[in-house]
Amino acid sequence: MAGGVTSSGVVGDSFAAVRTRLLAPSWLVLLFFMFAPMVVMLIYSFLTKEFRGGVIWSFSLGAYDQFFLDRGLFGDEPPKIEWTYITIFLRSIWQALAATVLCLLIGFPTAYFIATRPVSQRTAWLFLITVPYWVNLLIRTVSMKFLIRDNGPLNEALLAIGLIDSPLALINTDFAVQLGLFYSYLPFMVLPLYASIERYDFTLSEAAADLYASRRAVLFRVVVPSVKPGLVAGCILVFVPSLGAFLAPDLLGGAKNFMIGSLIEEQFKGNAGNWPFGAAVSMILLTIVMLVLLVMARSRTRDVGSAA
Amino acid sequence: MSDVAKALSFDQVVKDYGATRALHGLSFDIGEREFFTLLGPSGCGKTTLLRLIAGFESLTSGRIALQGEDVSTLAPAERPVNTVFQHYALFPHLSVHDNVGFGLKMLGWDDARSKRRVDDMLAMVKLSDFADRRPAQLSGGQQQRVALARAMAPEPRVLLLDEPLSALDLKLRQAMRSELKQLQQASGITFVFVTHDQEEALAMSDRIAVMAEGRVQQIGTPREIYDEPVNAFVADFIGQSNVLDVVRAGDGWSLLTSDYVLQAQGRPTGDAVRLSIRPEQLSLTVGHQTSDGWCGQVRHVSYLGSGSDIAVDIEHGPVLQVRLPAQDAVAVTVQPGDPVTVSANPGAARVLG
Numbered sequence: 001m002a003g004g005v006t007s008s009g010v011v012g013d014s015f016a017a018v019r020t021r022l023l024a025p026s027w028l029v030l031l032f033f034m035f036a037p038m039v040v041m042l043i044y045s046f047l048t049k050e051f052r053g054g055v056i057w058s059f060s061l062g063a064y065d066q067f068f069l070d071r072g073l074f075g076d077e078p079p080k081i082e083w084t085y086i087t088i089f090l091r092s093i094w095q096a097l098a099a100t101v102l103c104l105l106i107g108f109p110t111a112y113f114i115a116t117r118p119v120s121q122r123t124a125w126l127f128l129i130t131v132p133y134w135v136n137l138l139i140r141t142v143s144m145k146f147l148i149r150d151n152g153p154l155n156e157a158l159l160a161i162g163l164i165d166s167p168l169a170l171i172n173t174d175f176a177v178q179l180g181l182f183y184s185y186l187p188f189m190v191l192p193l194y195a196s197i198e199r200y201d202f203t204l205s206e207a208a209a210d211l212y213a214s215r216r217a218v219l220f221r222v223v224v225p226s227v228k229p230g231l232v233a234g235c236i237l238v239f240v241p242s243l244g245a246f247l248a249p250d251l252l253g254g255a256k257n258f259m260i261g262s263l264i265e266e267q268f269k270g271n272a273g274n275w276p277f278g279a280a281v282s283m284i285l286l287t288i289v290m291l292v293l294l295v296m297a298r299s300r301t302r303d304v305g306s307a308a
Numbered sequence: 309m310s311d312v313a314k315a316l317s318f319d320q321v322v323k324d325y326g327a328t329r330a331l332h333g334l335s336f337d338i339g340e341r342e343f344f345t346l347l348g349p350s351g352c353g354k355t356t357l358l359r360l361i362a363g364f365e366s367l368t369s370g371r372i373a374l375q376g377e378d379v380s381t382l383a384p385a386e387r388p389v390n391t392v393f394q395h396y397a398l399f400p401h402l403s404v405h406d407n408v409g410f411g412l413k414m415l416g417w418d419d420a421r422s423k424r425r426v427d428d429m430l431a432m433v434k435l436s437d438f439a440d441r442r443p444a445q446l447s448g449g450q451q452q453r454v455a456l457a458r459a460m461a462p463e464p465r466v467l468l469l470d471e472p473l474s475a476l477d478l479k480l481r482q483a484m485r486s487e488l489k490q491l492q493q494a495s496g497i498t499f500v501f502v503t504h505d506q507e508e509a510l511a512m513s514d515r516i517a518v519m520a521e522g523r524v525q526q527i528g529t530p531r532e533i534y535d536e537p538v539n540a541f542v543a544d545f546i547g548q549s550n551v552l553d554v555v556r557a558g559d560g561w562s563l564l565t566s567d568y569v570l571q572a573q574g575r576p577t578g579d580a581v582r583l584s585i586r587p588e589q590l591s592l593t594v595g596h597q598t599s600d601g602w603c604g605q606v607r608h609v610s611y612l613g614s615g616s617d618i619a620v621d622i623e624h625g626p627v628l629q630v631r632l633p634a635q636d637a638v639a640v641t642v643q644p645g646d647p648v649t650v651s652a653n654p655g656a657a658r659v660l661g
């Protein structure tokens with residue numbers, strides 16, 4: 001019906017115009033929820049701090065100065081490199097990397113297991129993976145704290161069966177933080193890996209075995225390269241939030257095992273806060289994350305580019 | 309066949325999937341350097357047998373020996389057998405060169421030797437210029453040849469091919485038939501080839517095993533299978549065949565409802581047997597002559613280019629398929645409903661076991 005089409009006005013618009021209009025809601029969401037807060041952050045990081053929280057609207061490099069340079073207790077000594085915050089960053093990166101590797105080591109076999117179940121069972125297994133995440137992260141982290149504290153069930157059980165003589169000091173250690181991060185983000189590794197492995201053509205494994213590959217070789221030379229997109233996605237989804245996590249380090253790590261997330265959180269909480277400094281730390285964290293993503297994206301496009 | 313000349317022997321091979329039995333105790337041998345085809349309709353167990361040879365499935369009972377040596381319990385990587393998969397299963401992240409070299413690398417060949425072998429293989433399948441491409445950048449026919457080169461590179465004793473041509477279009481399929489056959493003869497590797505296309509099987513094979521419902525129906529050369537089918541299934545599956553229930557009449561055989569007596573080849577057991585007659589070995593005359601053949605009406609005529617297929621409803625009897633050459637005078641003129649008489653050429657009828 002030609003009349004219907006012309007009267008609707010669709011024919012008159014170019015494809016590009018239609019596309020712009022259809023994309024508009026997404027752009028608005030991105031602008032409002034991502035771009036705007038980031039700009040606010042960026043601006044705040046260059047403002048002067050107001051005691052009791054808040055900012056004074058005058059330009060200052062103070063926040064970045066505080067992060068990188070040590071000018072002594074009264075700020076009158078020649079600047080040296082400030083290691084306090086860099087150390088926190090390095091520890092956070094290390095913790096996030098460790099969590100990513102741990103999630104990968106546990107998540108890959110899990111995802112592989114689920115993807116190789118009969119189709120009718122897979123949904124049930126995936127459901128089981130996600131069940132704990134129906135409970136608030138705070139509650140789960142607190143529960144973890146109760147489980148591993150000195151007189152918690154884990155230590156009590158180990159004592160009872162005589163495996164240890166005195167309670168293991170688990171709480172307030174790097175190990176506890178690691179456990180918390182691993183536990184918080186494991187599904188973010190399992191789900192994208194599952195999606196990739198589920199699409200993997202298992203005759204490729206048969207072909208490799210037929211061509212004299214050992215089980216190890218089948219895994220590392222064929223399966224892993226084939227599911228690389230899911231693997232990269234899973235690593236990003238675990239690494240990035242782990243890097244900025246504050247619940248696990250706060251509740252399980254104690255004061256010694258401070259991470260970036262807690263550092264930032266502290267700047268915006270209560271009267272002790274320093275907003276420009278918190279904003280500056282966030283911007284530095286964001287820069288690191290962007291660099292990591294960029295490197296990952298580079299490796300992705302290289303793969304895709306040569307395969308296309 | 310002497311023991312030395314056996315590439316593969318199957319001894320009471322049984323395979324169950326849960327409660328269903330896919331293979332019912334197969335026993336036969338495949339000779340060295342043979343182009344051996346497993347032919348049968350969908351679901352008859354061809355792929356299952358191939359996967360048992362490759363080691364992807366384990367036997368329920370029985371034994372498979374490769375050149376006299378029992379391989380029944382070996383893992384796929386321990387069997388000097390390679391497979392060309394139906395959908396090729398090329399490694400998407402590796403170049404054509406690395407795909408072909410994969411088996412050699414796993415076998416620990418050194419780089420120089422492996423490179424020479426891969427180059428030879430790519431030259432053999434005429435893909436030397438494509439060595440650096442990824443599989444996704446190749447046409448179906450090219451991928452098929454990469455799969456072939458990859459499977460032949462490690463010099464397997466036996467090459468298994470599961471419907472390797474089924475994903476190609478007709479023209480390419482026909483070209484690949486002769487190419488495959490030449491490769492097999494030049495390499496001297498035993499080929500076990502799976503297909504459900506009888507024309508393909510007849511054109512390429514040294515010997516064919518016709519399978520149905522997990523059992524081997526007949527093994528023989530293409531000519532034996534075509535000319536001397538042992539039962540109604542083989543007669544009908546290979547080419548087309550008219551199968552008739554007949555009784556002894558004087559020195560020959562006739563339908564109960566007809567006076568027409570014909571001679572048949574083969575060894576009849578008893579006074580009532582089944583005969584098989586190929587459609588191209590039947591003739592048609594217009595009108596009814598009861599003593600010269602079976603009388604009936606033309607049911608329908610299909611023109612095939614190279615000839616015509618005519619179905620004839622025999623009075624008080626079966627429907628017979630007749631194939632006439634395109635220029636045959638009767639073929640040009642008959643119409644559905646016309647009265648005709650069908651007669652068998654001398655030597656056309658065979659007694660089925």
Ligand SMILES: Nc1ncnc2c1ncn2[C@@H]1O[C@H](COP(=O)(O)OP(=O)(O)OP(=O)(O)O)[C@@H](O)[C@H]1O
Pocket residue numbers: 325326328329330348349350351352353354355356357504
């Ligand atoms: N993994 C399996 N689980 C259960 N039954 C199976 C399995 N694989 C095959 N079968 C059954 O075994 C029988 C033989 O199957 P097979 O795949 O060998 O047939 P085929 O001759 O290769 O058929 P096609 O020409 O369709 O490929 C079929 O009845 C099939 O349903």
Ligand SMILES: [Mg+2]
Pocket residue numbers: 354355356
């Ligand atoms: Mg099959």
